[in-house]
Amino acid sequence: MSLAMRFPAPEPVRVAPTAEPLVTRCGTPSRTAVLTALAVAAVELNSVGPILTLVRTGRPRSLAACSGRVRWLGLRGLLRLYPEANEAALALALGCRPSSDRRRDERWRRRELEATRADFTPDQVERVARGVSTHEAAQMTARWVWPVACEVAAQHTGADPAKVLALTGRPGPSPAPVAKARRLAAYLTASEKDVPLKALAEASGLDRKHLREQLAAVEDSRDDPEMDETLDRLAAELGRRLDEELSGW
Numbered sequence: 001m002s003l004a005m006r007f008p009a010p011e012p013v014r015v016a017p018t019a020e021p022l023v024t025r026c027g028t029p030s031r032t033a034v035l036t037a038l039a040v041a042a043v044e045l046n047s048v049g050p051i052l053t054l055v056r057t058g059r060p061r062s063l064a065a066c067s068g069r070v071r072w073l074g075l076r077g078l079l080r081l082y083p084e085a086n087e088a089a090l091a092l093a094l095g096c097r098p099s100s101d102r103r104r105d106e107r108w109r110r111r112e113l114e115a116t117r118a119d120f121t122p123d124q125v126e127r128v129a130r131g132v133s134t135h136e137a138a139q140m141t142a143r144w145v146w147p148v149a150c151e152v153a154a155q156h157t158g159a160d161p162a163k164v165l166a167l168t169g170r171p172g173p174s175p176a177p178v179a180k181a182r183r184l185a186a187y188l189t190a191s192e193k194d195v196p197l198k199a200l201a202e203a204s205g206l207d208r209k210h211l212r213e214q215l216a217a218v219e220d221s222r223d224d225p226e227m228d229e230t231l232d233r234l235a236a237e238l239g240r241r242l243d244e245e246l247s248g249w
Contacts (some may be wrong), residue, residue, distance in 0.1 A: 022080070022081070022126065022130060022133065023133070024080075024082070024083055025082050026082075027082065027084065027085070028082065028085050028086070028089075029078050029081070029085060029132075031243065032144075033078065033081075033082075033132050034078065034094065035144065036131065036132045036135055037078045038070060038074045038094065040074070040077065040127070040128045040132060041070045041071075041073035043131075044124055044127055044128060044131075045070055045073060047066065047069075047070050068096070069119070071094045072120070073124060073125070073128055074094055074128065075091055075094050075096050076120055076125045076128065077125055077126075077127075077128025077129045077131070078090055078094075078128075078129070078132065080126065080128070081132055081133055142189065142196075142200050142202065142203035142204075143203045146185065146189050146200065147165055148238060148242060149184075149185040149186075149189045149238055150165045150181065150185045151241070152185070152234055152237050152241065153181040153182070153234065154177075154178075154181045156181070156230070157177040157178075157181040158177050159177035159178045159180070159181040160178070164178055164182050164185065182206075183217065183218060184218065184231075186200065186204065186211055186214050186215060186218075187215055187219070187231070188231075188234055188235055188238050189203075190211070191215065191218075191219070192235040192238065197211060197215075
């Protein structure tokens with residue numbers, strides 16, 4: 001028997017390809033980053049009920065049913081992606097707090113809180129951080145921002161918010177206040193909140209070519225100082241309402 005048959009060469013070691021290093025971010029997570037972190041954490045922990053509701057409604061209040069573990073995992077993922085963020089402020093925004101049962105002594109509650117914080121593997125935290133980095137500006141964000149932008153724009157033009165949000169499919173142009181409000185809402189959603197055009201088209205039901213024309217028309221109108229001031233004011237109002245929805249979890 002040959003030496004090669006008696007002592008076969010070992011199989012080559014297959015090294016799994018390593019993922020690209022996570023690029024951390026400076027500053028504080030945006031509203032959509034917070035929302036996305038909760039959604040990714042819910043999927044990671046197989047808590048799909050709130051996610052299904054979010055897909056149907058597009059509103060962050062549908063995540064109010066997220067468990068404490070989902071919220072804490074979302075917090076850990078955000079801090080992994082935004083290492084300089086204020087942990088206490090993020091914990092408050094995500095609703096991460098110890099049990100409010102007054103019958104339990106404070107020392108027991110502190111132990112429970114620390115255990116909840118530590119009860120995640122590094123891989124879970126890493127996946128949530130990468131999920132936020134990848135999906136922060138995805139379709140979910142458009143489905144949340146678009147209806148609120150329609151309300152803000154409708155209030156400005158005097159249109160019925162329901163008519164601005166609804167597409168009837170009937171031939172012919174929409175009434176002027178409705179058309180103007182829809183145009184402003186599209187601009188606020190895409191330009192002010194960085195929602196991709198494809199995601200906006202899917203959320204609004206408008207085709208991308210039409211949206212592109214509307215966005216260009218509104219952008220050109222900013223040459224008028226009065227219109228520029230109006231758009232800044234509407235963008236601030238949209239941000240305020242989105243903050244209200246987040247704080248209402």
